[in-house]
Amino acid sequence: MTEGPGTQGLEQVLEPSGWKLLQSLPPYDERAALPLGARLREAGHAPELVAAVLTQAKLRAKGRDKFGEFADRMLFTADGLEQATRLPIAALHARRFRDAGISSLADLGCGIGGDAMAAAALDLEVLAVDRDPTTVAVATVNLMPFEGARAELGQAQDHDPARTEGIWLDPARRRPAAGRASGSVRLRDPEEYSPPLSTVVDLARRLGQAGSGRGGADEDGALGAKLGPGIDHDALPAGTETQWLSWHGQVLEATCWFGPLASAGTQRSALVIDRGGAHRLAPRGTPEADPHTGELGAHLYEPDGAVIRAGLLGEVARDLDARTLDPSIAYLTSDQRISTPFASGYSVRDVMPFSLKRLTSYLREHRLGILEIKKRGTAVEPDELRRKLRPRRFGEERATLVLTRIGGEQHVIVASPHPRPPGD
Incomplete structure (x- = not known):
């Protein structure tokens, strides 16, 4: 066998004694791994086997995210689990x-x-x-x-x-x-x-x-x-x-x-899976046309990535009676608030040309200290902006900042997420 991350000693785990040892381990706990390994070696188990079964126990714990309880009886490689x-x-x-x-x-x-x-x-x-x-x-x-x-x-x-x-x-x-x-x-x-x-x-x-x-x-x-x-x-x-x-x-x-x-x-479709289930979107009826560009409305919509990748932005825009803020950016805006699984919605509170000084003053005035920062079509990085703003000093009010282009110019949209529908 070719050894790589998560495969060392796998041959020993596949032996009946190795499998029995793996199955006897308690649920994996990172803090208890070192003392558990020491006890297993003191009990006479080979160091290579101990390392291998502990690696498998760790991968099983991580594998629960993808495989649920099935992971507790599976074998993994690190690369195999990731992919x-x-x-x-x-x-x-x-x-x-x-x-x-x-x-x-x-x-x-x-x-x-x-x-x-x-x-x-x-x-x-x-x-x-x-x-x-x-x-x-x-x-x-x-x-x-x-x-x-x-x-x-x-x-x-x-x-x-x-x-x-x-x-x-x-x-x-x-x-x-x-x-x-x-x-x-x-x-x-x-x-x-x-x-x-x-x-x-x-x-x-x-x-x-x-x-x-x-x-x-x-x-x-x-x-x-x-x-x-x-x-x-x-x-x-x-x-x-x-x-x-x-x-x-x-x-x-x-x-x-x-x-x-x-x-x-x-030829192209999107499947969006959320807590409400699986939602499929495909071209309907007439050939899809690109949404037109217009002014910022009362609501902003961020289409799901699968919708954008599938090239179905026009389908969502038609459902929302929405337009884009810039022809090259996949944000939609509408005067109506409509719930859709294919886009996250936000109520627009304010908008301003991007300026760090002006934004800082605005956040202080409105006591906005808990921020979600999103961006499309701008070189400003959210983490860098957060470090410069240090928003926690302004207060405990919440807002979403959307950094994007409107009419070719850099702007900041201050918004609040639409409440999630029941079950979502």
């Missing part, structure tokens, strides 16, 4: 295959097996494939509770599409940073992914030709692939649907759906 799909999102991926009538799925580049687990939990037969032996071993353990799932060593480029009805891919979209011992950089060009987007497109075509992916000889098969959220729209394959997904305000992925998994006539 893994959150289980609720993986379930949405799996549901799309199931709803299209797909009963068997190959997860190519499966990582630690998050998407494969979700598919197996929905009773799909799952073949999880990865090119890294350590990762395959980890995925094998994580898939053990599911009778219809198995993991094996392999590469997407060599996969036979006829083995399953559907294919899921999560191509590697990072490479090691040049000249650095650790760290990586995001890849912008989808042809630099591993596998590249052209290979993904070819797999979808061959899956359709195999007749196992619910497609015809001239149709793509049932394939889904993660892309980088910043992918250029011109690079999206024809006849597919790419959906940008945000999780509680954070854009996590763009997924390209082929063949029967794509919504007819929809």
